[in-house]
Amino acid sequence: MNIRDLARKNILKLTPYQSARKLGYTGNIWLNANEYPTSPNKYKYKYTNINRYPDFQPKELINNYAIYSGVNPNQILVSRGSDESIELLMKVFCNPSKDLIMFFPPTYGMYKTSAEILGINYRIIPAKKNWQPNLLAIKSQLHNVKLIYICNPNNPTGNLIHISNIKKILKIIENKALLISDEAYIDFCLNASLVRLISIYPNLVILRTLSKAFSLAGLRCGFTLANPEIIKLLEKVITPYPIPTPVIDIAAQALDPKKIKYTRSRIIKIHKNRIFLIKGLKQCSCVHTIFPSITNYILVKFYSKYQVFKILLDHGIVVRDQSYQPGLINCLRITIGSYNECQRILAVLKKIKPISLFI
Ligand SMILES: *Cc1c(COP(=O)(O)O)cnc(C)c1O
Numbered sequence: 001m002n003i004r005d006l007a008r009k010n011i012l013k014l015t016p017y018q019s020a021r022k023l024g025y026t027g028n029i030w031l032n033a034n035e036y037p038t039s040p041n042k043y044k045y046k047y048t049n050i051n052r053y054p055d056f057q058p059k060e061l062i063n064n065y066a067i068y069s070g071v072n073p074n075q076i077l078v079s080r081g082s083d084e085s086i087e088l089l090m091k092v093f094c095n096p097s098k099d100l101i102m103f104f105p106p107t108y109g110m111y112k113t114s115a116e117i118l119g120i121n122y123r124i125i126p127a128k129k130n131w132q133p134n135l136l137a138i139k140s141q142l143h144n145v146k147l148i149y150i151c152n153p154n155n156p157t158g159n160l161i162h163i164s165n166i167k168k169i170l171k172i173i174e175n176k177a178l179l180i181s182d183e184a185y186i187d188f189c190l191n192a193s194l195v196r197l198i199s200i201y202p203n204l205v206i207l208r209t210l211s212k213a214f215s216l217a218g219l220r221c222g223f224t225l226a227n228p229e230i231i232k233l234l235e236k237v238i239t240p241y242p243i244p245t246p247v248i249d250i251a252a253q254a255l256d257p258k259k260i261k262y263t264r265s266r267i268i269k270i271h272k273n274r275i276f277l278i279k280g281l282k283q284c285s286c287v288h289t290i291f292p293s294i295t296n297y298i299l300v301k302f303y304s305k306y307q308v309f310k311i312l313l314d315h316g317i318v319v320r321d322q323s324y325q326p327g328l329i330n331c332l333r334i335t336i337g338s339y340n341e342c343q344r345i346l347a348v349l350k351k352i353k354p355i356s357l358f359i
Helices: 009-013 059-069 081-093 110-118 135-140 163-172 186-192 228-237 245-254 260-281 305-314 339-350
Strands: 076-079 100-103 121-124 145-151 178-182 204-209 222-225 287-290 297-302 331-335
Touching: 009 110, 059 076, 059 222, 059 245, 076 081, 076 228, 081 110, 081 145, 081 178, 081 204, 081 222, 081 228, 100 110, 110 121, 135 163, 145 163, 163 178, 186 260, 222 228, 260 287, 260 297, 260 339, 297 305, 305 331, 305 339
Parallel strands: 100 121, 100 145, 145 178, 178 204
Antiparallel strands: 076 222, 204 222, 287 297, 297 331
C-alpha cells in the first residue's frame, strides 16, 4: 500500500515551517528564535488535580491577562501558543479553496504555512520599501479575502506598522474581512498596541504570546484578543482541553499583577542590550545596514550573509537567515541575547573583513 496515495495532495506538496529548532544547528549561543536568553525559574508547580482535565478556558489565567492587556475577560481566548490561534481563525472564517487570506512579506512565515496545511489560498501583497502595507494594492485585491494578517511589530524587520495605516486598512475592509494584528513582540513597546481599538472595530483581532518578553517559549501559551462574538466562534473549534494544567498554573503566576514587574525589568534589560549591540555593529566592517528595531531582535544586512552566517556558526553562534524573503538579500536576524552573548557575537563580527572575499 502506498501511504502517500492516501495523504492530501497539499500536504505532500507542503514545505513545513522551518522552525529554529528544526533546522538542527549545533551551537552554544542561540540568537535565532527571538527567545529570552535566560529562564525565569521562579514559578512553582503545585502538582494537584493532574488526574482531572483542566478548565477549558481557565478563569484565573484569563483574568490575569485581562488585567495585563486592559480588555475584558470575555474578549480573550487562551491557546497553545499564538501559532495555534493563527490556524483557529482560518478554521472559523475560511472555506478551503474558496476564501483567501492576505499577508505582506517580508513577514512571519506561519500565516502561509497554516493556510497551506488547511488548503486555504492566499494572496501576497509585498510591503512597500519602508515596510508599511501597500494600501492601494490591498484595496484592489480584496475579493474573497476573509483574513488579513499583519505582524506588528513586524518579524523579521523590527518596525511598527503606523496606526494610521492600520485604521485605513480597517476602513477598507469594513464588513468584508478581519484584520489580525500579530503582536508577538508588542510587550517591548506596549504603548503601540492596538488593544484599545478592539472595542471600536468589531473586525480587529490581536494575537499575543508569553513566548517572547515573558521568557516562556517552552510553556506554549498564547492569547487572542477580540470582540466576544469572535472569541465564541474560536471556542467552537479549539480542542476540548487546549491548555495543560502545569501551563495554566505557571502562566497564571507569570501574569500575577504583583509579578509583572519581573517581565518589565527583563524588557528593560533587552532594550539596553539592543542599544549596546547596535553600537558595536556600527563598528563592524562586514555590516552593510542595521535596521531600526523596537523589539528583541534586529535585522542586519551584511556584505555577504554566507560568509557571516558560516563564521558565526563556526563559533557556535546561531542566527536566523532571512535572505530568502523579498527585499532581504544578505539579511540575517539577530536575537538580542544576554549582555555576554552580545559581547561574544560582536567579538566575532568585528574580526570579519568582507573585503578579503572580493580580492
Ligand atoms: C514567535 C512568534 C509567534 C509564535 O508565538 P507562539 O506563541 O510561541 O506560538 C507568532 N507570531 C510571531 C510574529 C512570532 O515571531
